[in-house]
Amino acid sequence: MSLRSRWRKFANVVMLSLTGVCALFTVSVLFVILGYLIYYGGKSLNWAFFTQLPAPVGEPGGGMANAIVGSGKLLLLASLIGIPIGLLGGVYLAEFGGRTFSFVVRYTTDLLNGVPSIVMGIFAYTIIVIPMKHFSAFAGGMALGVMMIPIAVRTTEESLRAVPGVLREGALALGASKWKTVLTVVVPAAMRGIVTGIMLTLARVAGETAPLLFTALGNRFWSPGWNQPIASLPVMIYEYALSAYDDWHRQAWAAGLVLLAFVLVANIGARFVVARGISFRRA
Amino acid sequence: MVMKTSEESRPTQREAVAATPWPADIKMQAAGLDFYYGGKQALHSIGLQVPTGRITALIGPSGCGKTTFLRILNRMYETIPQARPEGEVLLDGEDIFSLDVVNLRRRVGMVFQKPNPFPKSIFDNIAYGLRINGMGGKGTMAEAVEKSLRRAALWEEVKDQLHKSAYALSGGQQQRLCIARALAVEPEVLLLDEPCSALDPIATAKIEELLFNLKDICTMVIVTHNMQQAARAADYTGFFLMGRLIEFNKTAVIFKTPARKETEDYITGRFG
Helix, strand or coil: CCHHHHHHHHHHHHHHHHHHHHHHHHHHHHHHHHHHHHHHHHHHCCHHHHHCCECCCCCCCECCHHHHHHHHHHHHHHHHHHHHHHHHHHHHHHHHCCHHHHHHHHHHHHHHHHCCHHHHHHHHHHHHHHHHCCCCHHHHHHHHHHHHHHHHHHHHHHHHHCCCHHHHHHHHHCCCCHHHHHHHHHHHHHHHHHHHHHHHHHHHHHCCCHHHHCCCCCCCCCCCCCCCCCCCHHHHHHHHHHCCCHHHHHHHHHHHHHHHHHHHHHHHHHHHHHHCCCCCCCC | CHHHHHHHHCHHHHHHHHHCCCCCCEEEEEEEEEEEECCEEEEEEEEEEEECCCEEEEECCCCCCHHHHHHHHCCHHHHCCCEEEEEEEEECCEEHHHCCHHHHHHHEEEECCCCCCCCCEHHHHHHHHHHHCCCCCHHHHHHHHHHHHHHCCCHHHHCCCCCCEHHHCCHHHHHHHHHHHHHHCCCCEEEEECCCCCCCHHHHHHHHHHHHHHCCCCEEEEECCCHHHHHHHCCEEEEEECCEEEEEEEHHHHHHCCCCHHHHHHHCCCCC
C-alpha cells in the first residue's frame, strides 16, 4: 500500500471517530442530565411535593404545589397571547402576504426570536409591572406569551406552505372564497404541524426563568387570580438552588425533574400527534 | 384591472347579446380571447363555442395553451399573480369576467389532473361544496351526497365507508370522488384538466363511461393528452398549437378529415 493511500485511510478513520464521538457526546449530555435529575430529584420527589406549599426554612417536608399550579397558569396566559397571534400571523404570511410586507414581517419575527429572554422580561417589567406598581401573574404570562409568538408564527407558516396547492385549488374551484379555503381546508390539513409547533414553543417557554424574575417574581403561598406575584417552577429552582439549605437543594432537583418531565412529555406528545391522524401526504 | 378593461370595452357587445336571445345549444363562448402571463402572451385570439350537453375535448402538445384556456373558463387563472385575459368569454350569454367569481365557480366546476380529495372523510368531501355554498340542509345533505356519488358511479363502492378518510381510496376512486364533489353543487359546466393522466387504463375507462353518462346533466370540457381518449369520448374537438386554436370541429371530422395540415400532422403523430 502506498503512503498516500495509507494516509487517506488514516484520515478517514480519524474523521469518522471524531464525528461519532461528537454525536455520542450530544446524546450523553441529555442522559447525564436526566440521570442527575432522577438520582437527586427522585429522592425528594413524593406526594407532598405535588400537594403542599413550601415549608418554612428549617422545617423538613413541604412541596411546590403552588409553583406547579403557578407554572400552569402562566403557560395558560402565555398561550392566550402567543397562540392566536402566532397562528393568525402565520396564516397571513403563508396565505395572504404580499412580497415586501411579508419579508419585513418574517425578518422581524426571526429577530424577535433572537431577543434574549431577560430582555423580554425587562420589556414586560417596563410596560406592565411599572405602571401597575406591582409584580403579577399577568406580567409573567405576557412576557412568556410574547416569547412564543416567533416560533408559533414560523411553524404555522411552514406547515401551511407544505399543504399542496392542488388542495387550495380544489376548494376555490367549488366556489369557496380565499378565506374560507384557508379556514376549512388548508388549516385543517396543516393542523398536525401547527399543533406540534405550538407544543414545542410551550415546552420552551415553560422552562424560561429570566423573563419571570421581575414580572411574576415568585410567591411562597397560593396566588389567587391573575393580579398578584405568582410562583413558578423555574424561578423556584433558581431560588432553591442558590439557597444555603440542603433541604432546599434537594427540592430544587425535584422541581427540575418535574419540569424536564413536562418538557419531554410535550416533545414526545408532539411526535405522537405527528405520527397519526389523516394526513395530506399520500402513504 | 381586468374588470376595468371588461367594462370599458364590452358594453356594446353585451347590448347586442341582450337584444337577441342566447341560443340554447351554446353553453359557453370565447371570442377574441388573448391571455398574458405578465408580459408573455400565452393565448392568441381564441374563438370557440362550447356546445350544451356535449363533451368538448381540447388537444395539443404540452405548452400549447389548452390548460390555460380551460382555467379561464372558471377564472382559476386568478390565483396566478399578473395573469391577465383580454377579450370575451360568455356563459349563457353573460360575461364571465363581470360575474361574481364565487357564483361562476359554482356554475362551472373543475376536476384536476391529480386527484385532490381534501384530508377529510368521503362524506365531508362531497358535502364540502354544499356547505360552503349554503346548499342542502341537515336532512337533505345525506341525500345529496348519495346522489352525487351515484352520478360519479362510486356509491356502490363506498356506501359502507362514508366516514373513512378519502385517502383510503385508490387513485381512480379518488378521481371519481373529486368528480362527485364537483357534481354535488349542480354545476352547469364541468371542466376536466387531464383527469385520467394519473390513472391506469381500467380506471380511465370507468371515468370515460361516467363522463358519457353525465351529458344529460352538464356540459363538459376536457383537456387531454390522450388522443384516443378525445376520439372515444368527445363530441367536439379543438386542436391548440402554440397558443392558437388551429381547428375546431366535430370529433369525427378532426380525426378523419382535418382541414389543416398541422392538425393532421399532430393526430397522426408526425410531430409534437
